[in-house]
Amino acid sequence: MTVRWGAALRPAGQAAAALVATLAVAAALLAIGGHSPVEAFSALVRGAFGSWNRFASFTLVQATPLLLTGLAVAIAFKAGVWNIGAEGQLYAGALAGVAVAVSFPGAAGASGLWLLPVALLAAAAAGALWAAVPAAMKTRLGVGEVITTLLMNFVALFLAQYLVQGPLQEARGVFNQTDEIPAAAALPSLLPGSRLHAGFLLGVVLAGAAWLYMTRTPGGFRMRAVGASTRAAEASGRFAAQPVTWLAFLVSGALAGLAGWVQVAGVTGRMYEGLSPGWGYTAIAVALLARLNPAAVVPAAVVFGALSAGGGAMQRDAGVPEAWVRGTEALLILAVLAVDRGLEAARRRRG
Amino acid sequence: MRVPAARLRDVAKRFGRVVALDGVRFDLAQGEVHGLLGENGAGKTTLARVMAGLVSAEGGSMKIGGRAVAFGNAAASRSSGVSMVHQHFSLVPRFTGFENVALFNRDAWSRRGGATAGYRERVEARARELGLDVGLDAPCREMSVGEQQRVEILKALMGETRVLLLDEPTAVLAPQEVEGLFAVLRGLVRSGTGIVLVAHKLDEVLAVADRVTVLRKGKRVLTTDATATSARRLAEAMVGSAFRPDRLADKMYSDFGKMSSGRHDPVVQSGVEASRVVASLTDVTVSSRNLARLRGVSLEVRRGEVVGIAGVEGNGQRELAAVLAGALRPDSGTVNLPDVVGWIPQDRTEEGLVGRFSLAENVAFALHDDPACRTGPWLDWRAIEHRTAALLDEMDVRAEGPRQPAVELSGGNRQKLLAGREFLRSGDLLVAESPTRGLDVKASQAVRSRLARTAGADTLGRPGKPPPGIVLISPDLDEILELADRIAVMVRGRLVPLPPQRRSAAAIGEIMLGTGGTGP
Numbered sequence: 001m002t003v004r005w006g007a008a009l010r011p012a013g014q015a016a017a018a019l020v021a022t023l024a025v026a027a028a029l030l031a032i033g034g035h036s037p038v039e040a041f042s043a044l045v046r047g048a049f050g051s052w053n054r055f056a057s058f059t060l061v062q063a064t065p066l067l068l069t070g071l072a073v074a075i076a077f078k079a080g081v082w083n084i085g086a087e088g089q090l091y092a093g094a095l096a097g098v099a100v101a102v103s104f105p106g107a108a109g110a111s112g113l114w115l116l117p118v119a120l121l122a123a124a125a126a127g128a129l130w131a132a133v134p135a136a137m138k139t140r141l142g143v144g145e146v147i148t149t150l151l152m153n154f155v156a157l158f159l160a161q162y163l164v165q166g167p168l169q170e171a172r173g174v175f176n177q178t179d180e181i182p183a184a185a186a187l188p189s190l191l192p193g194s195r196l197h198a199g200f201l202l203g204v205v206l207a208g209a210a211w212l213y214m215t216r217t218p219g220g221f222r223m224r225a226v227g228a229s230t231r232a233a234e235a236s237g238r239f240a241a242q243p244v245t246w247l248a249f250l251v252s253g254a255l256a257g258l259a260g261w262v263q264v265a266g267v268t269g270r271m272y273e274g275l276s277p278g279w280g281y282t283a284i285a286v287a288l289l290a291r292l293n294p295a296a297v298v299p300a301a302v303v304f305g306a307l308s309a310g311g312g313a314m315q316r317d318a319g320v321p322e323a324w325v326r327g328t329e330a331l332l333i334l335a336v337l338a339v340d341r342g343l344e345a346a347r348r349r350r351g
Numbered sequence: 352m353r354v355p356a357a358r359l360r361d362v363a364k365r366f367g368r369v370v371a372l373d374g375v376r377f378d379l380a381q382g383e384v385h386g387l388l389g390e391n392g393a394g395k396t397t398l399a400r401v402m403a404g405l406v407s408a409e410g411g412s413m414k415i416g417g418r419a420v421a422f423g424n425a426a427a428s429r430s431s432g433v434s435m436v437h438q439h440f441s442l443v444p445r446f447t448g449f450e451n452v453a454l455f456n457r458d459a460w461s462r463r464g465g466a467t468a469g470y471r472e473r474v475e476a477r478a479r480e481l482g483l484d485v486g487l488d489a490p491c492r493e494m495s496v497g498e499q500q501r502v503e504i505l506k507a508l509m510g511e512t513r514v515l516l517l518d519e520p521t522a523v524l525a526p527q528e529v530e531g532l533f534a535v536l537r538g539l540v541r542s543g544t545g546i547v548l549v550a551h552k553l554d555e556v557l558a559v560a561d562r563v564t565v566l567r568k569g570k571r572v573l574t575t576d577a578t579a580t581s582a583r584r585l586a587e588a589m590v591g592s593a594f595r596p597d598r599l600a601d602k603m604y605s606d607f608g609k610m611s612s613g614r615h616d617p618v619v620q621s622g623v624e625a626s627r628v629v630a631s632l633t634d635v636t637v638s639s640r641n642l643a644r645l646r647g648v649s650l651e652v653r654r655g656e657v658v659g660i661a662g663v664e665g666n667g668q669r670e671l672a673a674v675l676a677g678a679l680r681p682d683s684g685t686v687n688l689p690d691v692v693g694w695i696p697q698d699r700t701e702e703g704l705v706g707r708f709s710l711a712e713n714v715a716f717a718l719h720d721d722p723a724c725r726t727g728p729w730l731d732w733r734a735i736e737h738r739t740a741a742l743l744d745e746m747d748v749r750a751e752g753p754r755q756p757a758v759e760l761s762g763g764n765r766q767k768l769l770a771g772r773e774f775l776r777s778g779d780l781l782v783a784e785s786p787t788r789g790l791d792v793k794a795s796q797a798v799r800s801r802l803a804r805t806a807g808a809d810t811l812g813r814p815g816k817p818p819p820g821i822v823l824i825s826p827d828l829d830e831i832l833e834l835a836d837r838i839a840v841m842v843r844g845r846l847v848p849l850p851p852q853r854r855s856a857a858a859i860g861e862i863m864l865g866t867g868g869t870g871p
Contacts, residue, residue, distance in 0.1 A: 065709045225716065228705040235678060235694065235702035236716040236772075341639045 047313020063305025087280025093257025127257015659835025
């Protein structure tokens with residue numbers, strides 16, 4: 001649809017309002033906790049945006065897995081699929097990517113160029129497979145996906161624990177981690193001299209593609225229609241909702257799976273138990289802050305990436321505990337929901 | 352004089368740029384039925400919702416039973432004795448009639464959370480007293496629309512009720528049920544309740560109301576005793592000074608009270624070639640939850656004809672429509688359908704339109720697969736918006752434009768949009784379930800003449816294509832008799848054809864009642 005700036009900017013304004021409200025409450029909490037909000041915030045800003053390198057190497061690197069998982073959640077939610085399982089799908093993707101990569105330790109140079117794309121595909125497929133289980137249970141048995149996707153997270157976590165202690169453990173057998181992936185499987189750097197890797201670019205491209213798909217194609221229209229009302233989709237749209245629901249599950253799982261492998265291939269180089277600090281869950285907040293708009297997931301992920309990057313600096317420079325950052329993230333989710341619902345209620349009162 | 356049941360002064364309300372109520376004054380006496388008339392979007396429902404506290408007004412004052420009540424406070428309205436029965440019911444489908452009544456009434460529950468002793472008996476006694484025939488033990492989802500409405504009314508009347516607001520209550524009822532409802536209302540006013548009856552059908556309002564108020568574009572244009580006015584004067588007040596008597600007006604006046612005899616001559620069937628059959632059902636059976644909904648239904652629909660399906664709602668019409676639209680696969684029997692079927696479903700809020708989608712997006716439900724609305728893999732939203740704008744114009748939908756969210760439209764305008772979309776879509780078959788339910792006189796006429804023209808030949812946006820066959824399913828006998836070339840009656844899942852030589856409301860009524868009863 002042709003862009004309506006007024007309508008297009010309203011959600012951005014709402015997200016900004018939620019952000020400002022959150023920071024105000026967070027500042028009050030800092031003050032109550034005996035910290036100087038000014039000092040803490042300046043540490044946070046310095047940590048997240050202090051220099052180009054700081055921004056690229058910390059904020060954007062932290063934002064990358066949130067961008068991919070946030071995209072996964074936004075697409076699923078938009079299609080009415082309440083995928084709470086991005087965390088598990090992320091682990092499934094990371095495991096599959098690593099399994100492929102470490103199987104070819106000798107891959108290097110021009111002859112090893114195939115390894116990275118194959119690992120990416122394996123990760124996407126594994127994430128999709130992880131989402132396929134709840135998809136089948138929802139479409140065939142009518143089991144709600146909120147529970148099943150959540151439970152699949154624990155399965156993935158335990159599977160990862162087992163694999164990095166067992167079959168996939170490093171050859172030395174010392175730590176619970178895999179071998180280092182071969183150089184051919186690693187994501188190239190995006191900015192020389194920084195830690196920013198091509199995974200961020202991949203996320204931005206996929207966000208753009210997802211936005212085009214959702215707003216400009218018949219398939220995306222069908223997804224939004226099913227998300228808005230399955231019955232309207234079937235009665236008015238005359239198409240079956242089930243294949244659309246399946247597609248949403250699979251795409252969402254694949255994106256979350258990519259997030260896991262991208263983190264390994266771009267940052268850690270190895271797979272280990274605590275790879276994700278809960279990105280799959282924070283992704284829900286990212287998607288909600290973006291109002292489920294795939295394009296807006298990019299800035300939303302950067303906001304959370306900045307919180308995460310700046311939070312570390314704040315802890316170091318201002319002595320504010322890490323828990324405060326976690327709390328602020330939670331506050332942000334509440335603020336987004338409150339702004340959303342508050343506006344809806346106001347609208348209803350008016351009309 | 353006694354304290355008025357409700358007294359509203361200078362009530363003002365806007366929705367965005369649209370003025371819904373413009374300084375409206377409204378008085379409801381105790382023990383009167385007060386008809387509230389107006390076209391779609393005139394503000395009738397909004398005024399009722401203001402009284403119920405569901406919509407906040409921006410100006411004016413409201414007194415219920417002599418006490419001032421704040422706007423926009425549903426709890427305050429309710430505790431001062433205002434109850435509303437909505438056009439779209441608010442029942443929990445899985446709950447029984449009794450559970451739905453109890454759910455809404457706080458005194459059904461003891462402080463500790465259990466049910467109040469004897470509440471069931473009180474509900475039964477109240478139903479008897481009101482003369483409401485309600486199945487208290489059946490889940491509401493298995494009830495006919497008329498029965499659900501009786502549950503709603505009982506639910507609304509369990510507490511002490513000073514003001515009862517009924518929004519389009521007759522729109523969903525068969526003629527016999529309307530009489531039953533009116534009998535209930537007459538009993539109620541004797542006990543002092545004031546009743547506001549929001550309605551379109553002038554003759555019905557005149558039959559039951561003591562006074563009538565007409566709204567036009569948010570303004571009160573007339574309040575009068577029902578005995579001191581006529582359908583003609585009310586119609587003029589509703590439509591306004593711009594209104595000139597033309598064919599439409601003649602139609603409006605001649606409609607009241609009398610049955611028209613059918614505009615089309617019955618199709619000469621012996622001369623019809625088989626190739627003109629666009630859809631056929633043979634011996635189709637559908638059951639759900641162990642209830643037979645369709646029992647051996649056979650039907651042929653030919654190009655250019657309107658097949659009217661009459662009958663009291665809940666006799667299998669919804670299943671028949673879903674089968675014809677290709678949305679429901681029968682348990683047995685053969686079905687031959689064209690590729691594209693237009694369908695105006697009965698349940699418009701759930702199945703018809705998506706409220707938070709724009710009008711263009713709602714129209715896209717019909718167009719998203721149309722090659723004319725694509726450029727390569729992309730949807731051509733500009734083309735869809737153009738078609739939508741044309742549709743709004745053609746169907747006289749009052750809207751800001753294709754980008755307005757559907758939820759902002761009034762019920763009647765939403766319905767016109769939906770009907771228009773399905774006309775746009777219909778390839779060879781159009782299934783219309785109560786297409787004018789809830790529409791005012793003018794809008795109904797517009798939809799009906801669209802139906803007639805569609806069956807005739809020219810069709811919106813699809814020049815040169817042959818006309819579709821139309822299946823018109825409606826409990827409104829006037830509508831069926833006016834439009835249908837052939838008529839059949841649904842009775843308990845069976846389709847009984849009406850012999851062409853016995854084409855009258857009386858004959859249809861006999862078939863409906865011959866096998867008797869309401870609902871499955």
